[in-house]
Amino acid sequence: MNEERKGSLFRPKRQSPIAIFMFVYVFLRRFFRMLWPLLIFFFFGRKDESSILDSGIGIVAMVFSGFTLVMSILSYFRYYYFMDDDSFNIHSGVLSRKKLNLPFERIQNINFEQKILHRLFNVVSVEIDTAGSSQSEIKIEALPRDEAEAIRDYILEKKRNIKNLTAEEGEEENIVEEIREPDQLLLSLNPLDLMKVGVSQNHIRTAFVIMFIGMGFVGQIEDILNLDVIDVARENADVFNGTAVPVILFLFFIVISFLVTLFRTVFRHFGLKFFKSREGYKLTSGLLTKQEVALRKEKVQIIKWSDNPIRKLFGIFTLEIKQAAAGTGRRRGQSVEVPGSYQYQIDEVIGSCFSGSMETEFKEHKINKVFVFRRFLYWGLVPGLIFLGFFIFSRSWNLLFPAILIPIVAYVMNWIYYRKYKIGINENYLKITQGIFATTHTLLPLFKVQSIALDQSIYQRRKDLANLTIFTAGGAVDIPYLDLDKARLMKNYFLYKVESSNEKWM
Amino acid sequence: MENLFANASIDPSTLPKAEEVEWIPLNKKYLPVSLLSTWIFGLVLAGIFLTVNFVNEGIFKENWKMLAVLGGLVFLFIIITVVSVLGFKHKAYAIREHDILYKSGLIFRKTIALPFNRVQHSEINQGPIERNFDLAQLEIFTAGGSQSDLTIPGLLNDEAQRIKTFVMEKTAKHE
Numbered sequence: 001m002n003e004e005r006k007g008s009l010f011r012p013k014r015q016s017p018i019a020i021f022m023f024v025y026v027f028l029r030r031f032f033r034m035l036w037p038l039l040i041f042f043f044f045g046r047k048d049e050s051s052i053l054d055s056g057i058g059i060v061a062m063v064f065s066g067f068t069l070v071m072s073i074l075s076y077f078r079y080y081y082f083m084d085d086d087s088f089n090i091h092s093g094v095l096s097r098k099k100l101n102l103p104f105e106r107i108q109n110i111n112f113e114q115k116i117l118h119r120l121f122n123v124v125s126v127e128i129d130t131a132g133s134s135q136s137e138i139k140i141e142a143l144p145r146d147e148a149e150a151i152r153d154y155i156l157e158k159k160r161n162i163k164n165l166t167a168e169e170g171e172e173e174n175i176v177e178e179i180r181e182p183d184q185l186l187l188s189l190n191p192l193d194l195m196k197v198g199v200s201q202n203h204i205r206t207a208f209v210i211m212f213i214g215m216g217f218v219g220q221i222e223d224i225l226n227l228d229v230i231d232v233a234r235e236n237a238d239v240f241n242g243t244a245v246p247v248i249l250f251l252f253f254i255v256i257s258f259l260v261t262l263f264r265t266v267f268r269h270f271g272l273k274f275f276k277s278r279e280g281y282k283l284t285s286g287l288l289t290k291q292e293v294a295l296r297k298e299k300v301q302i303i304k305w306s307d308n309p310i311r312k313l314f315g316i317f318t319l320e321i322k323q324a325a326a327g328t329g330r331r332r333g334q335s336v337e338v339p340g341s342y343q344y345q346i347d348e349v350i351g352s353c354f355s356g357s358m359e360t361e362f363k364e365h366k367i368n369k370v371f372v373f374r375r376f377l378y379w380g381l382v383p384g385l386i387f388l389g390f391f392i393f394s395r396s397w398n399l400l401f402p403a404i405l406i407p408i409v410a411y412v413m414n415w416i417y418y419r420k421y422k423i424g425i426n427e428n429y430l431k432i433t434q435g436i437f438a439t440t441h442t443l444l445p446l447f448k449v450q451s452i453a454l455d456q457s458i459y460q461r462r463k464d465l466a467n468l469t470i471f472t473a474g475g476a477v478d479i480p481y482l483d484l485d486k487a488r489l490m491k492n493y494f495l496y497k498v499e500s501s502n503e504k505w506m
Numbered sequence: 507m508e509n510l511f512a513n514a515s516i517d518p519s520t521l522p523k524a525e526e527v528e529w530i531p532l533n534k535k536y537l538p539v540s541l542l543s544t545w546i547f548g549l550v551l552a553g554i555f556l557t558v559n560f561v562n563e564g565i566f567k568e569n570w571k572m573l574a575v576l577g578g579l580v581f582l583f584i585i586i587t588v589v590s591v592l593g594f595k596h597k598a599y600a601i602r603e604h605d606i607l608y609k610s611g612l613i614f615r616k617t618i619a620l621p622f623n624r625v626q627h628s629e630i631n632q633g634p635i636e637r638n639f640d641l642a643q644l645e646i647f648t649a650g651g652s653q654s655d656l657t658i659p660g661l662l663n664d665e666a667q668r669i670k671t672f673v674m675e676k677t678a679k680h681e
Contacts, residue, residue: 450650
């Protein structure tokens with residue numbers, strides 16, 4: 001970094017003018033999301049029905065949007081950022097002025113994101129992740145890429161220096177050595193990998209999402225245009241052969257779901273590169289919106305990897321690294337997903353992140369078999385009997401089918417779940433393997449646990465069984481139907497590991 | 507009992523047992539006070555219902571319909587009362603050297619344990635009714651999300667303050 005550039009970081013500056021576009025873009029998107037039913041009404045609605053009320057709403061909307069537009073442009077001109085010796089500062093606000101001061105040691109991470117508009121002008125939006133519960137995330141809409149990088153390097157460098165001052169001498173040497181080590185590429189997805197990942201996504205979930213969104217959309221259009229889609233469909237359905245229609249619709253739906261997940265995967269994970277960096281890991285990906293996320297090793301709480309029947313065929317897993325959330329509440333950037341990972345890549349991440357977790361063997365424990373019968377009772381027998389009741393009342397043979405099928409499916413699925421559920425424990429780690437069709441592995445270091453809950457229903461009390469919930473800062477893990485003795489033993493041991501640890505969990 | 511894992515340097519069954527701790531019950535005033543707040547809430551709810559019904563000149567024109575709704579409300583609050591009374595004696599807390607425990611639940615018994623070196627911050631809350639009876643509620647937060655937090659209701663205000671100070675001292679030692 002040359003001195004002039006460095007000096008310029010300390011003078012209050014505005015963002016790149018592209019930020020105006022970003023402000024306006026954000027504003028326009030919000031505007032359309034709020035008002036699209038109204039717009040459809042204006043263009044397609046029956047003209048004779050428009051009243052004074054409608055034009056009134058229109059005028060209010062226009063005035064309101066004009067005001068917001070002016071405000072968003074003004075707020076660009078009143079937004080300054082600069083650094084001083086030990087903090088990053090943002091001064092902003094049109095009507096009420098706001099001065100934000102972020103000491104370097106409170107900054108946890110700095111991530112970049114490039115939407116398509118950003119990429120056209122080679123600017124990035126910068127997300128500054130801070131510790132502390134109030135205002136845990138600060139976003140700067142558009143900075144020139146080199147400048148954003150200069151800021152990030154400077155802040156991270158400063159942070160390291162602060163750490164070095166407090167660290168012991170021996171560690172200092174290590175850090176100096178580490179700095180020379182460049183980022184090591186662990187994984188990159190080529191177009192073929194990307195296809196594999198896309199094909200092996202959960203298409204059924206997409207189908208449901210599309211269905212719900214579709215229903216909501218249809219409902220809103222129905223309200224605006226005052227017509228009933230089912231009626232319209234029925235009127236037009238006469239054209240086709242009656243029985244073929246549902247089948248064609250179903251196939252069409254499947255194909256759409258498949259394509260949607262495929263495209264989503266390509267857009268999201270295009271050009272994905274996953275690096276091991278000196279602080280932890282770094283992930284860049286995206287076709288239109290390019291994101292760059294950095295993970296710090298200490299902040300990782302849980303590593304999870306899962307396959308499904310199609311992924312198994314390709315030999316790939318989806319790796320998920322769950323970070324501690326700085327503030328309260330759910331936030332983006334808490335976990336990073338790396339699809340298309342091979343076993344050796346996962347082992348590499350686990351080995352470097354949770355050191356020693358793979359060396360000592362895990363001793364396996366099972367949940368109690370009663371689990372199968374209880375789950376069968378709730379999810380199989382009860383719904384089955386309800387359908388049977390309806391069948392007896394209505395004599396409609398359509399209802400007999402679910403009455404028989406649901407209990408059978410429920411029994412088989414719960415039995416598989418029970419058979420596959422394994423709890424692995426070694427001195428420092430907990431590993432849970434679970435799933436029915438897919439298999440998910442969850443690995444967490446015991447000393448990072450936040451709290452532990454043990455609960456029992458009346459039935460479980462009688463049978464000396466208990467459920468254990470292990471809370472971490474990256475999500476909770478549930479273990480159902482353990483023998484009470486074992487649950488208590490685990491709880492006491494996990495608590496001991498947490499309480500006897502002086503390591504930083506974040 | 508078999509061991510949890512192979513090649514252990516310690517035997518987990520010799521560790522302090524959370525289940526053998528001495529539990530401290532909640533203050534006796536907590537039960538009547540919590541019932542009082544529940545009933546006041548119930549009365550307000552019934553009042554709102556009657557007012558709305560009166561203003562709209564009877565959404566429920568027939569008396570029996572109105573009585574059914576009120577009856578349902580009364581039934582609901584009787585159940586809540588019964589569960590509170592029976593559940594009260596299962597609510598208790600315990601403080602150990604390195605963690606704090608709270609148990610509750612009539613049908614689902616739940617014990618939650620929170621190590622002091624994972625505490626983020628803690629809060630004392632007092633509702634208007636609780637304040638009149640010098641009761642308070644202590645909430646201890648971790649980074650594990652709202653489910654992992656620990657809330658002890660029905661403490662005397664002084665007691666809550668004392669526990670809070672104790673917990674914060676223990677937590678500070680680890681930083």
